Amino acid sequence: MTTYADQQTPETSEELKVIPIQNKESARYCWVCFATDEEDTEAAWVRPCNCRGTTKWVHQSCLQRWVDEKQKGGNLGKVTCPQCQTEYIIVFPNMGVLVLLLDTVDSFIYKGCPFLAAGIVVGAIYWCAVTYGAITVMQVIGQKEGLTIMEQADPLVLLIGLPAIPVALVLGKMIRWEDALLNFMRKNLTKIPFIRNVLPFRIEVATNTESSNENDLPPLSNPVSATRVLCGALLMPTIANMFGKFFFDSVKSNFHRTILGGLTFIAIKGCLKIYHKQQQYIRQCQRKIWTILNLIFLLIYIVIDETNKKLINRKFCIATY
Ligand SMILES: [Zn+2]
Numbered sequence: 001m002t003t004y005a006d007q008q009t010p011e012t013s014e015e016l017k018v019i020p021i022q023n024k025e026s027a028r029y030c031w032v033c034f035a036t037d038e039e040d041t042e043a044a045w046v047r048p049c050n051c052r053g054t055t056k057w058v059h060q061s062c063l064q065r066w067v068d069e070k071q072k073g074g075n076l077g078k079v080t081c082p083q084c085q086t087e088y089i090i091v092f093p094n095m096g097v098l099v100l101l102l103d104t105v106d107s108f109i110y111k112g113c114p115f116l117a118a119g120i121v122v123g124a125i126y127w128c129a130v131t132y133g134a135i136t137v138m139q140v141i142g143q144k145e146g147l148t149i150m151e152q153a154d155p156l157v158l159l160i161g162l163p164a165i166p167v168a169l170v171l172g173k174m175i176r177w178e179d180a181l182l183n184f185m186r187k188n189l190t191k192i193p194f195i196r197n198v199l200p201f202r203i204e205v206a207t208n209t210e211s212s213n214e215n216d217l218p219p220l221s222n223p224v225s226a227t228r229v230l231c232g233a234l235l236m237p238t239i240a241n242m243f244g245k246f247f248f249d250s251v252k253s254n255f256h257r258t259i260l261g262g263l264t265f266i267a268i269k270g271c272l273k274i275y276h277k278q279q280q281y282i283r284q285c286q287r288k289i290w291t292i293l294n295l296i297f298l299l300i301y302i303v304i305d306e307t308n309k310k311l312i313n314r315k316f317c318i319a320t321y
């Protein structure tokens, strides 16, 4: 950009052209926009840090733009030179007490809002837990009985007791009693013929596979899924209520019926889970990875088998004629 220099009188334009050639080493060069003295003669220059050499100089406006980008809109926060890590000294004009006060309030609100938001979320979760607890009490004991008990109870007991219900359900759901029982059965009940027939145990499984090393066998328990635990725990009272109504309709007490329903559900689900886990375990133990040759042999076998069947059918047709 020699346009500005061109507009000058011949003497000044000659001077400007000469200077960079004489002091090529000391020519100023902005590390943000890469412009030199020659290209932008009006811009204000600044040396804000301890850098030497080509990154020593920068345009005031370019550096301010760069600082704005680093501070992401806010005028707070330290900004350092990317080369020498010197902190830039940013001086603001004095705008009076009111602006200073507003700045302080603004920064206070900016810093406080994340904590406030976290508090609101925790509060919302707490009140959800209280509501869930109250609904569960009415589900288990019965609507009228539950309401009268909650009306008579101390508010403090309710505020602690009701949210403890979903927490207790989730903690209870996390007890993996099926795994413990299955492990116990695998270790101790292999000698009982009936259970042996229902659940083939590891000893038999391990001898079928080529490697009977315990470390090679798949792990007993699946990883815990948080969403599964949460859903299972929170749906438990509803399912218990349904099972109670279905299996124990003759029981008059709502509480006893729901408890019995819940226990029945846990028992049925536990048995199915143990059976499924054992079957999965056996499948894992007996799996094999095939070579390509295995597959080719299988295909050849299928083709031969099909042609044999066709031949037999044809012979049969001829015979009937
Ligand atoms: Zn620049």
Ligand SMILES: [Zn+2]
Binding pocket: 049, 050, 051, 081, 082, 083, 084, 085, 086
């Ligand atoms: Zn620097």
